[in-house]
Each structure stands twice: as C-alpha cells, then as structure tokens.
Amino acid sequence: MATSNWTTHHPSTFILLGIPGLEEAHVWISIPFCSVYILSVMGNCLLLAVIKTEPSLHEPMYLFLAMLAFADLVICTTTVPKTLCIFWFRDQAIHIDACLTQVFLIHSLTTMESGFMLAMAFDRYVAICNPLRHSDILTHHAIAKIGLAIVARGAVLLGPHPFLLKQLPYCTTNIVSHTYCEFMALVKLACADTVAMSAYSLAIAFFAGGVDFLLIVLSYILILRAIFSLPSKEARSKSLSTCTSHICVMFLFYFPAIFSYLSHRFGHMAPHVHILIANFYLLFPPMMNPIIYGVRTPGIRQRALHILGFKPA
Template sequence: MSDSNTTDFTNPSTFILLGIPGLEAAHVWISIPFCTIYAIAVMGNFTILFIVKMEPSLHESMYYFLCMLALTDLLLSTSTIPRTLSIFWFNSREISFSACLTQMYFIQCFSVMASGILVAMAFDRYVAICDPLRHSTILTNPVVAKIGLALLMRSSMLVLPTPILARQWPYCRTNIIPHTYCEGIAVLKLACADIRISSYYALSLAFLVTALDVFSITVSYIQILRAIFSLPTKDARLKAFRTCGSHLFVFLTFYIPSLFSNLTHRFGQNVPLHLHVLTANMYLLLPPMLNPIIYGVWTKQIRNRLFQFFTHKGT
C-alpha cells in the first residue's frame, strides 16, 4: 500500500479514523462527556435488564420489549464508543477494512432494530389501552418472541446489502475517514467509483424504513389518544396517559436526533464538519442513555422495584 494520504491503492487494508476534525486538540476533554454518557447508558440499561429479570410481576410484553430495546441500545453504543474513546485517549486511529465495514453494518442494523422495537412497543400500548381484555391473549410470550425474531431478521437482512455493496467499490482516493467511527456515508465518500447504487439504497433505507415505522407509531398513538380521551374519569385518563408518556418521549429522543443527523449529512453542505461528526455521535449516544432514565422515572413498577432493591440493600 502506498502513502495513506494519497493515491494508487484500492481496498486498503486499513482506514484511518481522524476523530472529530478540527477539534483534535480537545479530544481528551471531549472524551469526558462521551465516557460519562456511555457509562450511564451501560449502567442504566443493565439495571433495566436486571430488574425485569428479577421481578416476576414485570414478566409481560411491555417489559420484554423494553428489555429488547435496552439490549439493542447496549449493542449500538458499544459498537462505536469504545473505538471512539480509544481515538481520544490513545490516538488509536487505525481500523482494518473488514472491521470498518463490520462496524458500519452493526451500527445500521441496531438502529433499524431499535426503530422496529419502538413500533412493537407502540402496538403493545395500543392493544393494552384500546383492547385491554384481550391484551394478555394477543401478546403472549411466544408472540412476543416471534415479534423480536422478526425484527431481528428485518434489520439484519435490510442492512446486509450496505457492506456488501461498499466492499465492491475501489477506494483509491484516500483511506482517511474524517469521523470517529465508520459511518456509512463517510466511508462511501472515499470510493473512486459511481456509488449511486449504494447512496440510493442507504437513503431509501434511512428514510423509507424510518417513515414506515414513524407512520405506524403515529397511527398507534392517534388511536391510543382517542381511547384515552374517551375514558370516563380523569384519573383513568391520567393513568393511561402516564403509561404512554414514557413511550412517546423515547420515540422523540430516538427519531429527532436520527432525522437531524441524516438531514445534516445529506443536505447540510454548509454545516461545519465537526458539527456533522458531533451530531452523528449524539444520535448514537443520547437515546441509549436517556431510555433507561425515562423508563426508570416514568414507569411506576420499575421505579418502585429499584427503590425496594436499594432500601433492602441498605438495611
């Protein structure tokens, strides 16, 4: 391989991740909030998994879907943040070509998986509020397991063409990626070929899958809100709204950063590069940190079980 900054190589054995271009001198300081957010995300999501496992009363569809989301959040953040921190702390910038494509695949796969789980959670709340008498018979444990498997198959198969197509292109411009991780668009921009197939597929995957999921969630919550406002008493309406409030908030914290990140990458030519990179990192960092906090605060059963665990431990 020739000089890593220039020409005459195809499919390089390694890529070089720059981190956050323009802010290299501040990498150590930037690593502090990154590491803190990641630690909170890991502890929070493991806490959700532990509480649901240990508390038999939480062994129902809503909490099983929550566990799926917690596990997906753990995998999504872990697929990027350790590599990012190694760049910040140890200047470890090299990543092999295959590892780069693998990271790109898992980031997109877990993102699509998380989106699908939010749809499943919205459907669960729709059944629980609009048809409560049949909730336990519709969303049985085998049905929940099949939904989880279907979501896993959907995400893994839809994203699979992305690294396969990316591997076909020659990379003869440079092997330097101005990013903290192998983000799909950042990698494809290095190819010296007509990559419209990859670009169009990535764009359709980002917007069509997201649009379908957002539409499904929106329809579910319109029906849920109609059912809530038709309840006879104020207490019943308030209880139902609290049950769905956490789901709505998680929905917003996932899709708004995702949409902003995709729009700035595609159409924000005048946005500084370091802001692109920071936005892409926040999209992967914030939802895994916020989700367990939101459910811990808003969901009474989880909050009470966590409180009992610490008070019992303290006595």
C-alpha cells in the first residue's frame, strides 16, 4: 500500500480506504451493502423487463422511469463491486483511469437521473394540467429527444471533470478516504490551487440538479393547484394518486443528494458519517424506486408477479 509521504505528482493508482475509522467493521458493513446491491439489480432489471413487455406501460411516465432504472443499474455497478472488494479482500488499489471513469459515471449519471426526474414531473404536469394534449405533446419521438438531451447534458457538463482531475499534481498522497472515487475527494488531495475547479463543480451542480429541483417544485405547485380546483373529490384523489410515486422517488433522490453535496463542501462532520451518507445517496434510491412503483402501480405489480411466476389472486 502507498504511504502518506508518497510524492509522485501524477499517480498511476489511488488507494481507496473504504470507511476510515470503521475498518474493523468492514466485513459486517458489507452485508447491507451487498444486500442492497442485489436488491437494486434485481428490482431494476425486473422493472425494465416489466416496462418492455407490458404494452400498457409504453407511456411517457414509464418510459422515463425505464431510463431512470437503467441509470440506477449503472451507478450501482460502477461503485458497489469495488467497494465490496475493499471490504472483503482489502483490494484498495484502483488505477487512475478506472478512478476517473468512476468520477465521470457517478456524477454524469446522477445528473441524468435529475433530468429524468424533471421529465417525469413534466409528464405529470401535462397529464393533469393539459390532459387533452398529453398524447400530442409527449409522443414517442418527443420522449426519445428529451431522453437524448438529458443524456447529452450529463455527458457534456461532467465530461471535463476527469480531464481536469488528471492534470492536477498530487504531491502529498494518493490515499482517498472514501469507498469510491469522488470529484471533491480527489480535488482535496491536490497540491495546486483548486478554487476555480471547485467553483466550476459547484456551478455545474446548481445548473443541473439545482435548477431541475426548482423546476420540479414549480411544476408540482401548478399540478396541485390544478388538482385542488377539480370539482369532484374522487377526481382529486385519483389525480393525486398518479403523482404520489414520483414525489416519493423525488424525495429519496434529492434530499440525500443535497445533504451529501453541501456537507462535503461546507460541513464538518466525521469522515465515516459523510461516507456512509454518500453511499446511502447512491445505493438506497436505486433499491427503493422499483419497490415504490411496484407497490403503487397495479400495472407494474401485476406484470412483475406474472414474470416471477405468481398468478394474481
């Protein structure tokens, strides 16, 4: 393992410590990590299979949900296998190219997920506030263009991050106190002025996730205003029920993300607490999203039971 007095300016590998201070508990911590990963992979694969094979779910909301599920799968697979290698085998070394690939995938895909959340909110807005034009506005062609725009935005905005990090001199240590390679964790190891780089990252986070969140909140203000203006209590209840799943998923995604991001840049919490929160933010929503939609959406639930070989009662 590299030592803390390591002096090479451009390392070929970094050393991921896992969760500093909890090294003795790594094997036990790996149990929930592994369980959540298995549930996430199984749940999102099943969700994708359900949406693909059930024609009634080929609607904008569920097509955007399929994009979100795919992004969840990639994020989990980008981080958890290496984390488990650290916990189980103390395989802490990661090549710089693999490390920078992790940085790009984690940050670009979370940005894409934020975009998919916004697209789902837009779908609910059109469906409730302008239902007669819903099928005309959100055609399959329009959905494909929105999806491509979201992917392109994430790739373009976060594409410079790995190249910026690779140019930095790391003249004190190559030890990263984390379970995965994260942008700010690497920036803090550099022995150069990184104020401009940190400001750029903060601006990207606000431009993408922050603006998305504000637009989602605005859309739901308009949606709720439209719902509560409906004359019938039954119509209000039905309209609200179509939004509940998305609201739950949105809370699961944004609040841990905001807390993790702000605490990493401005907070002074114990390192192991921050790392656990950062992993919670990446792992818990991918596990819960299929469960939330499976429980609350009869079409998804029934088709999932059929695929799993259970006949509905």
